[in-house]
Amino acid sequence: MHVALDPRTKLYMILVVSMVVLMTATTPFLWGVRIFMTLVPITLLFIEKKYASAIRFLIFYGVALVLTFFFLSEESSGIFTAILIGYCGIVVQFMPSMITAWYCVRTTKIDEFMSAMQKLHIPNGIAISLAVVMRFFPTIKEEYGSIRDAMKMRGITFGSGNVLKMVEYRMIPLLFSCVNIGDELSAAAITRGLDGNVKRTSIVDLKLHAADILLMLVFTAVLGVFVYYKYFR
């Protein structure tokens, strides 16, 4: 089965998930809603054949949920549990929005994103910058990986224990490559006429399909149910 979701649907998903993430679940029912909401992007990742990341997210989230429910409570203390709580806190609290954001970044092509932004009448500046930010996280990770490899090859592991050096050794090369990539990107953007004054057309024609509408409805329902049961019950 192939589902190509409209970027606007994905943006809507992000919006809803972020709002729900702000409100902590207090009852088992709300937890259920929350877990359901998290499972949707994971399922979508499976459908898009991103098995590795989908399984990874599933395991992370599952483990954190189990730990939170069965092993941690208000009375837990100690340094190890503190770290454990920290881990579970991040994962349970923010993982849903991270998974959704990850799903959107990995499955949206930049031109699709731009054309969706244009349809939503988002100012060009914000659209371009957001697109660059979106594209850039994987790049930073990649560049950082190569820097670490290079450091390992030369036997520099921790910057000889100096925190300042540690930061410097990693930050400076990273900035160098980022600046270079930025120059290349702007050259590419100018060749594509991003600076032009005319309205840009897009090769992809965005349409809302049945799946999009269904998902939007589901997520609206999730938000509605969550707000209703949290604040009006």
Added chain:
Amino acid sequence: MNSNKLKAKDFITVGIFTAILIVVEFLCGMLGYIHPYIVASYVIMIPLVGAIPMMLFYTKVEKFGMLSLMSVLIAIIMFVLGMGYLGAPLIVCAGVVADLIAKSGKYKSFKKTIISYGVFCLWICANYFPVIVTADSYRKDLLDGGYSAEYCDDLFRAINEKTIAVLLILCFVFGCIGAVIGKKVVKKHFEKAGIV
């Protein structure tokens, strides 16, 4: 074309440095879950570490709007990552004010840059906003969300209406210190290499 208008190249620069800043923020943020006092010390860590990319960014800023745009992007990303919308106006305010200050120095004056970066760093405090404004419900939420009572007590001892002023000042001061250090680093590495 009007040279004061932002062009695609500027947007791309903004995007790149925003991404780097978010990564810095995120890495420091991870530490905060170990102990709440570290959450409070973001005001020291992030301005110092973030200063290096930001100073490089400042050398590339020549037009009004780039810093403001960056703050808008940060506000959006903070919202997406679940930090809430309460801080968003504060983030944008800090960005615009920082932009105005830097503009008054024509983006070249180093003194203005220092102050501007100090103001810009106040966006970090925006992340504390939900903790202060909605203190009671936030605390309850944290407890229900599986945090220990110890963590909550420490968190609210470190961050409340009284300490926020101190935190804001610290944030500004360390922003300025960070700017000086960052400038040195940029000078040492990038000006020599001819990138700036």
